[in-house]
Amino acid sequence: MxxxxxxxxxxxxxxxxxxxxxxxxxxxxxxxxxxxxxxxxxxxxxxxxxxxxxxxxxxxxxxxxxxxxxxxxxxxxxxxxxxxxxxxxxxxxxxxxxxxxxxxxxxxxxxxxxxxxxxxxxxxxxxxxxxxxxxxxxxxxxxxxxxxxxxxxxxxxxxxxxxxxxxxxxxPDYSLEWIRVIRPAGFMVELAAADVSAARVFSPLARPIDAFIRRRPIDGEPHWSHFTSAPKGKLVDTDVDEDELLDLIPKLAAHYPMRPAWRRETLARIIVHARRKANYGPGVRRVVRTGTGHPVGLYIYYGDRGRIGRAFQVMALPGQEGAVIDNMIAHAASNGLVALRGRTQPALLNAMLGRRFAFVHASSSIVHARDPALIQPFLDGRAFFNGFAGESWCRLMGDAFD
Amino acid sequence: MTDPSTAEIRTFIVDNFLFGDENHPLTDDTSLIENDLIDSTGILELVAFLEQRFAIAVNDSDIVPANLDSIARISSFVGGRLGQSNSAAN
Missing domain, CATH: 3.40.630.30 (Gcn5-related N-acetyltransferase (GNAT))
Structure with missing residues (x-):
């Protein structure tokens, strides 16, 4: 749970x-x-x-x-x-x-x-x-x-x-929390540590168990601990700086009929706010490109080695969601995260099916408008909402103010 | 004789906040808040009911215990608003 x-x-x-x-x-x-x-x-x-x-x-x-x-x-x-x-x-x-x-x-x-x-x-x-x-x-x-x-x-x-x-x-499609387990034993330790932090003394025991689980041959059925590696030679996954994000985000949101109309300075400010979430761990910002350098998506997550990471934003061109998700999970695994969690967007849900994601409702995304026609694109999943187009970029969520 | 609006308000409160339990001790002066009969969601529900049923406008400054904390207060508030509407119409 x-x-x-x-x-x-x-x-x-x-x-x-x-x-x-x-x-x-x-x-x-x-x-x-x-x-x-x-x-x-x-x-x-x-x-x-x-x-x-x-x-x-x-x-x-x-x-x-x-x-x-x-x-x-x-x-x-x-x-x-x-x-x-x-x-x-x-x-x-x-x-x-x-x-x-x-x-x-x-x-x-x-x-x-x-x-x-x-x-x-x-x-x-x-x-x-x-x-x-x-x-x-x-x-x-x-x-x-x-x-x-x-x-x-x-x-x-x-x-x-x-x-x-x-x-x-x-x-509903914007209100679910997804979670992808990467190291089951380590994940169980982290779940226990959420209530009793002393449970982390068992982390060293979890590592060899997870290593054993991951070495088991796949018998045709995907397991929680397995993931599809990023396709070698087809997509390239690299760090992205804030200037590049400023160009990429509007391009990757452009296919949504309902979307933010950020001014450049507004989006730049949001990106800076999202830079730091001390309570979640260090941030990772990556762009996924084709072999010729054409960007097909990006992902941003925060997380410490051995902990459950938090994905803040996943964006992809239509049809490329699965590839971007695979790259993100592969990167989180190489970073030593035991699991990754984030907020759903309708465009990602299809791609998450079959990739061993679990979903739970934690809090709700809600829209209100006097004109019902303005609510419909949100109900149809044709709105870019959550993440940069929401509240979670602000430091009140996940950052420390010491 | 009970004012028609008072009866309707009582029915609304019994149906929506008391799950239709007519046996609950609810006088016209029972405080809805002190008796835990209404919360923030209930207040929004009550205001929507008053606006729709009696065709009155409830302003932000009207949403206070003096107007909405008991059946008597709600009825008095509605009566006042309806009286204002009638005066304006005449």
Missing amino acids: LDAPSSEFPNTSSICVGSNATRVAKSRSTNTEMSEVRPFITSDVPVVAEMFQRILRKTSQSATSSLEIYLRELFLEAPDAQHDITSLIHQRDDGSVSGFVGVVPLALEFEGRPLRGALCGTMMVDGHKEDPFAGARLLRAFLAGPQDISLTETANDVSTAMWRKMNAAVL
Whole structure:
């Protein structure tokens, strides 16, 4: 059984009960009648940073200045910030902040038509159970914004139920977590270590077991520990730098009728944000090319030797998904990862079948639009969503702020 | 005699938040929050019901316990909104 991501990194669209719940309950009758939802401003940063630590990271450690700086940069100082699509605060009538929803604008285009999109994440409410009005108001206020399409990538069960009540569409094909086991014994040790880190003392024992398993002849049926090696001589798999990524990503997303319409500086900023995810391990960014140098796909993952790696983005030209996935798994195996996990995209699902991938639902990708025609491409799998076109590029997911 | 809107609101709450259990002790003044009868999702469901059934607009600032924490408060809020609509029409 796989852990939901929330056990290892904040499910940033969760609504959770914070430590101020009791205080909220006692003051609810007098403290919420004149409460308001308003735009997030600079002076809110320290209290939102503390809420993030307490509610989403579930730690009693105070927020660091680097976290505050990042929240300001992400939600207030983005170069493509828009005055009418902003992050929101729920404020009690005594002036205290009890809720926050982080909003990032995302320019989109659908069959050439420009659209305004907004990504909603980092949704948190202090004392959610005792003051259920705060979460409801924050979500309503966000969805009532001027954007054509509202999106979230990390909704937990509570948030998902709320989005559903607002007539949003949950996207099953974008909401699954895939996992590909590479070294079964090492993988079992890592699963145990997720609950009890001392379980890693068994890692040295797992290695010879995995080596033995991998030496067994394949009897016609693929095993969990086997994978298709990258086809030699046909595709070349090399590191890619950020400048090249900046050119490649729009090209590899171009065949999706619904896709981001990134400005070059916006995408450059996103790539820089995705550079570091200290909690996941070092990053690997590779482009897959034909023998003549023509790029057919790319993959980005993070992971330490002996651990479960996290794929952040897999992109491929139509028909090349399987080859890109094979290259990625082969690279992760050569890097000593025991397994690789990531978020599904409909374009990858077909290629994953028959390659011994397992799937589990962890959090939901959801879309809301007043015009149903704008939801359809997401339901049909014709939208490029998740990864660079989602929330998971930001450092709030997977990075440390020490 | 019970206001028709109060009866409809009660029915909605019993059907949606009490799984149709008519025996649950629910007075017009029972706090929906303090008795754990409603959560954030329920509030969104309730607001959608009020907007659709009574054709009223519920603003963000209306979504507070003073308006929505009991059957009596909801009924009073709806009555006020309907009264405003009628006044505007006249």
